[in-house]
Amino acid sequence: MADIRFDGKVAIVTGAGGGLGRQHALELARRGAKVVVNDLGGSVDGSGGSSEAAQKVVEEIKAFGGEAIANGSSVTDDTGVANMVKQAMDAWGRIDILIANAGILRDKTLTKMELADFELVMQVHVFGTFKPIKAVWDIMKAQNYGRIVVTTSSSGMYGNFGQSNYGAAKMAVLGLMNTLKLEGAKNDVKINAISPVAATRMTEGLMPPEVLAKLAPEYVTPGVVYLCSEEAPTGAILTAGAGAFALSRIYETEGVYLGEGGLSAEEVRDNWDQITAEAGQKAYFNGGEQGQKFFRKMAGG
Missing domain, CATH: 1.10.287 (Helix Hairpins)
Structure with a gap:
């Protein structure tokens, strides 16, 4: 079978300044996609912000002959998301792929968790997934083509101590996916979820270095690239880590x-x-x- 290519396709990857998002953006660009590299540049807990990280990934893409532009918008900000989509449309006139990857952690047991910790994680993961999807949805429907990948987690599907906010948010994006797979079907807009196990800023310190090395983000990206392809399924929850892949179902x-x-x-x-x-x-x-x-x-x- 032919290699998966994205020549002529335009992709937006949120949270692409490092970790998983960076790998997704790089691989899409290597395969011919034009990429909007979005990253607020904040810390793991969501504080701060700078588009410097996104610009560095753009420079990496340009270094191997790819085409990309940086965007520093917050995925929770309506105006910022609108500007991100406008930036892609002004530059290339279409949007074919959206990978909603941006995320933060505010891990605490429920006893110690403040309402603000729950609200912010929900904002970034749920609204930060919904708002970019909403912004590209009608564009994809009008062109009768679109591929969307949301990011879920085993913390949501199965639970993880100290992550009630993160787990709730990650299950919420699956509920969003399950409805949009139906609404997008007649216009060939497919939406799937990736549940990654990877060594990123959000997981460093949780495992020994030798284990983290086996969980490099690039071992997840091939699954995401497939979910962005023309041959992709819809409504699938693909779990991935250390080169292993599986399908999760309810x-x-x-x-x-x-x-x-x-x-x-x-x-x-x-x-x-x-x-x-x-x-x-x-x-x-x-x-x-x-x-x-x-x-x-x-x-x-």
């Missing part, structure tokens, strides 16, 4: 119909094994499939 068991008359908590308790039995479980593509199952069971199916 499954629902077949369950059991307990009827309506005299229904009680005790009946639920007494049928728990059958409710949770894995035989026949399915991964639904839309919420209506769950409703169809319940109506089928009610009808005796």
Whole structure:
């Protein structure tokens, strides 16, 4: 099969001044994409800001003959996001790819977490994903082509001590993806999620250096590049790290119909094994499939 190329395509990568975002931007550019390298340049906890990091990545891309421009907008700022999209459209007239990668951490147990810690993480990860998507959505629909990759985490899907804010935000972007995969289908706008395990500023200090070396960001990027390609699926959650790749799905068991008359908590308790039995479980593509199952069971199916 032919190599995956992005000649003539325009990409925006948020949080691309370092780590995963930088690798995504570099690889897209190597494969022919014109790239807007967005990075506020703030610290891991979201404080500060400078577009210097984004400019350095642009210089790397130009050094190997690629085409890129830097953008220092915050993904939480409406005007900044609008300017980022305008910058891409003014330069190249289209936007084909958006990788929503920007993120911060404010790790604390719930007892120690302040409301501001929760709100800021939600702003950056949820609104910082939604706002760029909203800004490019109609552009992609009008050109009948678009590829969007959001960034989720095992902290959201499975939990991680001290990350209730981050975990909540990372599950929220999956809910956004699950609806947009349906809304974008007729215009060939596909949206997928990457759940990376990688050594970045956000993970340094959590593991020994020899382990971090095996978790280099470049071992995640090939999966992201595929999700940006014309052949990409839609609605997939791709997990990646250390060169390993897997697909994460939410499954629902077949369950059991307990009827309506005299229904009680005790009946639920007494049928728990059958409710949770894995035989026949399915991964639904839309919420209506769950409703169809319940109506089928009610009808005796």
